[in-house]
Amino acid sequence: MYQPHRAPRVESVPIRTLRYQTRVWPAERPDGKAPPLVLLHGWMDVGASWQFVVDAFDAPFAAARTIIAPDWRGFGGTRPPTRCDHYVFADYLADLDQLLDHYAGDRPVDLVGHSMGGNVAMAYAGARPARIRRLVNLEGFGLPATQPAQAPARYAQWMEQLRQYERGEMDLKTYASADDVAARLRKTNPRISADKAAWLARQWAAQQPDGRWAIQGDAAHKIVNPQLYRVDEALALHAAITAPLLSVHAAGDSASGWWQGRYSLAEYHERLRHVPDARSAEVQDAGHMLHHDQPQAVARLIEDFVLA
8 A cells, every 4th residue: 555755734723614624744844935835636535635746746845835735625524514415616715715814824825726626726816816826727627618598407407406415316325445445546547556546545435334435525516506607707717816827737638528529628728818827737648637647747847836
């Protein structure tokens, strides 16, 4: 099994109505200049997912700064105090805002997000531009454009899925063992090595009282957002970003595969033209989970960008 090289400290931070579980790798030799590095995970993932990248950072880079990786609300160790039947995207921005209050105060941070976390990072950097020094978006492509005429069907779909959730029809699958969870991870992402999958399975899932292993993600996250994705609002947030942006995508072009012609990597890059200072990079031999597939390459891209 994979053995982490840099052990985090796991903290529980009061954020709004929640206790936010956060992994913190403290600076070993702080130089007083390096800003905190905040790592935001994606949908149905956990903060521990960043361990491979943290381990791949050069020693001087990691030693000089505090690195922070929270579990988003409804994932990992951050669970609502009472049962919740849906999640709202804007809550991630408010949670992040108060997490930065706790860990950085008034100091700008370097912010990295993967997938859903990348979308949160982009929106937050537009809403709170002064709080972000450097911004890295790993495969956070946004969503296909929608039209107002889709609203009635979307609200109806949301209400029906709430009923399905109550009936248990959206419950996540459980597994007989952690090894079965690891096998699932490797089936979803064949590029992840067996040792990394075995370690991550024990972070991504937890053993239940009945002995089975359950993914540490609330099934309510599967319920569709009742509000349509509005590209004009996303572009207004993009235009308000003042931090330099590095957008990183995998050579596997997961965007086109997901959306089957409804949205493309080229369209995403066209949207990035609204960000005042943006550049792109590609990671070879990687899919959507590029921070698992090529952690050394991702670590170098982050280091070179934030140190420039």
